[in-house]
Amino acid sequence: MKCGKQSYSMCCFLIGKLNPSELSIVLHGKTLKIFVDDFVHIIGVKDGGEEVDFTISMESDTL
Secondary structure, three states, X not given: OOOOOOOHHHHXXXXXXXXXXXXXXXXXXXXXXXXXXXXXXXXXXXXXXXXXXXXXXXXXXXX
């Protein structure tokens, strides 16, 4: 899986800290409000998403 500007482990770490129902991320015990533009900038994933082909292995470099 390619994660735009950040490394795979950083993407996993940040996504694990997200609270989508509260529109926030918890880092070092502090809850920070995030907005769509923040998420797009940090993660490097376009707002609105992209088509996902679920038939390709997660180990594939074509993601």
